[in-house]
Amino acid sequence: MTENLITKDGDTLMAQGLVYDKPESIYNSTNLYIKVSPKTYEIPKNKSSNFEGGMYRQVEPYEYFINILFLDSRYNLISTLVDQKASITDITIPVNSESEKIDTTVKNIGYLIAFEDSNKDKIIDRRDNYDLYISDLSGKGLTKVTTNIDVKSFEFINNHKDIFISFTNRQDIPEEHKITRFAIYYLQSKDLKYLTQLDKAITNIQKILNK
Numbered sequence: 001m002t003e004n005l006i007t008k009d010g011d012t013l014m015a016q017g018l019v020y021d022k023p024e025s026i027y028n029s030t031n032l033y034i035k036v037s038p039k040t041y042e043i044p045k046n047k048s049s050n051f052e053g054g055m056y057r058q059v060e061p062y063e064y065f066i067n068i069l070f071l072d073s074r075y076n077l078i079s080t081l082v083d084q085k086a087s088i089t090d091i092t093i094p095v096n097s098e099s100e101k102i103d104t105t106v107k108n109i110g111y112l113i114a115f116e117d118s119n120k121d122k123i124i125d126r127r128d129n130y131d132l133y134i135s136d137l138s139g140k141g142l143t144k145v146t147t148n149i150d151v152k153s154f155e156f157i158n159n160h161k162d163i164f165i166s167f168t169n170r171q172d173i174p175e176e177h178k179i180t181r182f183a184i185y186y187l188q189s190k191d192l193k194y195l196t197q198l199d200k201a202i203t204n205i206q207k208i209l210n211k
Contacts, residue, residue, distance in 0.1 A: 036068065067082055116128065163185040168180055
């Protein structure tokens with residue numbers, strides 16, 4: 001997301017527009033959602049024009065999204081996920097592909113979201129710092145789960161009552177020097193528990209390796 005408005009010869013031009021596909025279904029829900037991505041125009045577009053020119057560079061392959069629209073079964077808008085500039089990745093809606101029966105314990109969607117340009121390059125994208133968030137299946141109740149850690153992966157566990165998180169500490173050191181750690185987020189209590197016993201066990205294995 002660059003500086004979107006450009007003034008040229010007295011006209012206000014738009015440097016970016018939007019690209020999106022048709023609605024997708026949400027597991028264990030009659031709702032649908034639309035992922036919205038940015039596209040950057042090679043030739044900036046006049047702000048007052050509704051014409052979509054063909055000269056633009058799309059972020060490929062859907063590197064990140066800037067918002068998500070949630071619709072009901074009649075395609076009425078329910079909500080938008082965020083109300084400010086953001087970069088959204090790793091949208092996780094749990095599914096049970098092993099059974100034809102719908103798993104009614106699925107109640108939440110997980111996302112990695114960046115709201116700030118942490119590296120100060122005037123773009124909020126995959127090079128910035130992301131935190132884990134969850135919402136309900138209608139995109140409402142967006143809740144922050146993690147702060148100041150780099151989430152590597154996450155999955156819903158225990159009949160979707162908890163989230164198992166793999167992460168590294170947010171440090172300015174080479175990626176290969178970072179130590180993978182684990183945590184569990186309890187959805188009902190909204191508590192994040194760091195699994196420090198596992199950290200200690202892994203540290204001891206490292207010590208043995210270095211002997």
